[in-house]
Amino acid sequence: MTDHVCSAGCNHHSHIGESEKGEFAAGKEKVFSYIGKGSLKAAANSRDIRSLIQNNFEESKHYYIPAHADTVHWGFFSYKQKPLLTVKSGDFATIETLTHHSGDDYERMIKGDPGAESVFHWTKEQKNVDRRGAGPADSPIGNGGGLGAHICTGPVYIEGAEPGDVLEVRILDVAQRPSFNPEFAGKAFGSNAAANWGFQYNDYLSGVPREVVTIYELDAFEQRNWAEAVYNFKWTPQTDPFGVVHPTIDYPGVVVDHNTVQKNFDVLKGIRVPVRPHFGTIGVAPKEDEYVSSIPPNYNGGNIDNWRIGKGATMFFPVSVDGALFSVGDPHASQGDSELCGTAIECSLTGQFQFILHKAKDLPQTKLEKLQSPLLETKDEWVVHGFSYPNYLADLGANAQAEVFQKSSVDLAMRDAYRKTREFLMTTKGLNEDEAISLMSIGVDFGITQVVDGNWGIHAIIKKAMFPA
């Protein structure tokens, strides 16, 4: 197990062949230069991407996983999903992730991008990524039924990981994915959809529900730290290449036909949204079902939608299947606590990660003892995640994946967050119950993570400065 953290000037890449070395020097420019590599493009076209990953980096401790039809699973976690590669504890990976909302603006977010074109490719004859969601393959609205929405890159198999272990994932860096369309050089784009699963959907002033998509623009190289709106449009029924009509946003990856919508460019003029790049969905495979929707977060992580899961953050996940099967996706340029309308600024990102495996036998008397849910650590804080149901798959029985959306509750999530925070303080900090309860009342901040993902979330922020020793 290594505690090394990748940083500028770091030379831990020495296992990489000389010809590749320069590609992985720290710095986002280098990350992106790799995206543009001819060999990668060729592989994307030839669909040999899996062999490329393995061949190029067989002896390396720092892997590179491009986003591609063959490297993603869409809308679900599954313990049966074939791993892309196996890493050892201590290894690094740079992983590209794509937003499932790229199709809201094909020109800005897909066109010319080999990864996005590969993943979103869908014609009458060919749908590169057929299953989207954990629903039935023969769903009338499409394979997977849209029970799950997020494009996840992975899974990564962690050598030696077994149920009962904890997987630590360090997010060393995050970079925006530039538009590959020369017309938008140097810019990145994201989409915010006020969607049917949003908190506002049945609570409009008019009383009439609608879905509205707003496209946001960012500086791809982060020379400015805000996003601004470009235009918005009201969702209209969209017909997918297989002829299915989608009256609402009910199935992911349907590319919007801009001839059917009315674009309004007079939107949020002069308003700057602070950029907080992070991964909405990040976690390991749950053991309960073969296909689990990517939408509700759970004990294994998944769609936590906490904007603090960005550069510098470390996540800890309880492992419940062999190899852990780590995946990441649902990249966001920015989100507020609550993700009120159903989405963030959904914007493709690339991350640099390091994996550390903590074996079950080593957990007692460490901060990870009794870990039963995704835990976030930043430089200054611990963040505990409570959900309406701590393990909704087990708590709600056979029909859990549908029922959880009918039983969403902030009140229940607050109850879970209280209990988990108490346990964290008692286990990790050695407090008794009365000490833990007093401290969480006077020094811990509880916030709304999200109210849109079925299994709603409350997080508790525990400042490390409270424990100077």
Next chain:
Amino acid sequence: MTDHVCSAGCNHHSHIGESEKGEFAAGKEKVFSYIGKGSLKAAANSRDIRSLIQNNFEESKHYYIPAHADTVHWGFFSYKQKPLLTVKSGDFATIETLTHHSGDDYERMIKGDPGAESVFHWTKEQKNVDRRGAGPADSPIGNGGGLGAHICTGPVYIEGAEPGDVLEVRILDVAQRPSFNPEFAGKAFGSNAAANWGFQYNDYLSGVPREVVTIYELDAFEQRNWAEAVYNFKWTPQTDPFGVVHPTIDYPGVVVDHNTVQKNFDVLKGIRVPVRPHFGTIGVAPKEDEYVSSIPPNYNGGNIDNWRIGKGATMFFPVSVDGALFSVGDPHASQGDSELCGTAIECSLTGQFQFILHKAKDLPQTKLEKLQSPLLETKDEWVVHGFSYPNYLADLGANAQAEVFQKSSVDLAMRDAYRKTREFLMTTKGLNEDEAISLMSIGVDFGITQVVDGNWGIHAIIKKAMFPA
């Protein structure tokens, strides 16, 4: 109307007689030197405090209101409460506030303090502040029935304020109240009670409810910015001077007999709680009932329990009765978002305030148009407050003051916070509904204000930096 803000070196006190001038120069030391003034002590003893206020400052624009049995109302707001004084828009006041938990440690928080001794004085023969709460005068547990807990200093009548206006209250400075007991010179103290109204009360690991009081120590002159625990004890039945036994914390201001409790000094060793001095209860009188419990916050402010209501914050309150009738109390040294166990570090404070009256006719097309709830502004943020019930007194009917405690809900508070934030963005920033909803999903943070005050609270934090123009 003046926009002048009190600051160091400011000479706006020129209306004060020469002999008094030095007392009000900015700086907390001066505030406290005033507390110790012989004349004030004498007045406290003679119960002539009201005349002292009026006589000393008749021509002044900066008033001083000491905490005293005659300057506080305990556990309720009331439009019939006689104002202490009348101020004009633009005037200033330094106001002492006392925590209602001072009796948890008489030696540290009451002994030798003329204000606290006056307010807490309760013998078989004499109870200086008889009514505590909005309940019946003949309640078996004491006048007011403990339906309301907070010692509020006030009310202050704002000249010309009428229903429909908005009162702006600027919190210019906040200082801790030092212990007057020479044994604890230079220190301030607060109490945190894990109480029967806390979120944990019926959810202990043992399943058996208990109440636990923890006493915290602070540096009175803020040379260090954290609090640390001194000791804790489990609440035991306390008999008040009238012979009523209080098996739980059911009536405020019962001085704990330390001979009946087991003090445990081995508590939260080495843990430093960041100090966030603020006023838990601040607002104007509601029009609905003659006596309204101080516990549930409402449209008129009151027990909002947001730790951001400290130095540098400005509050805006909708006025619903003539003169507005501003009161402030429930001072806290620190609190986390949620105030989970029922209280903060309850610690006496003194604040410097300025009052600005905004007349109804001047509100259209300003940020205060349509204001229906307490609004907080800081240097960097707007904070909108949602509650389970936006006006529980009107929403829940005749029995509202009891029912609100049975109907507490974070889910409802989130609904209200969404609607109010939408209205704020549409009214104040001129956005349409779609713009407001997108922005609040990607750039507004919703947090748990409190889950312990009957009318539970969610706040929405809107960063001013989003609106550079």
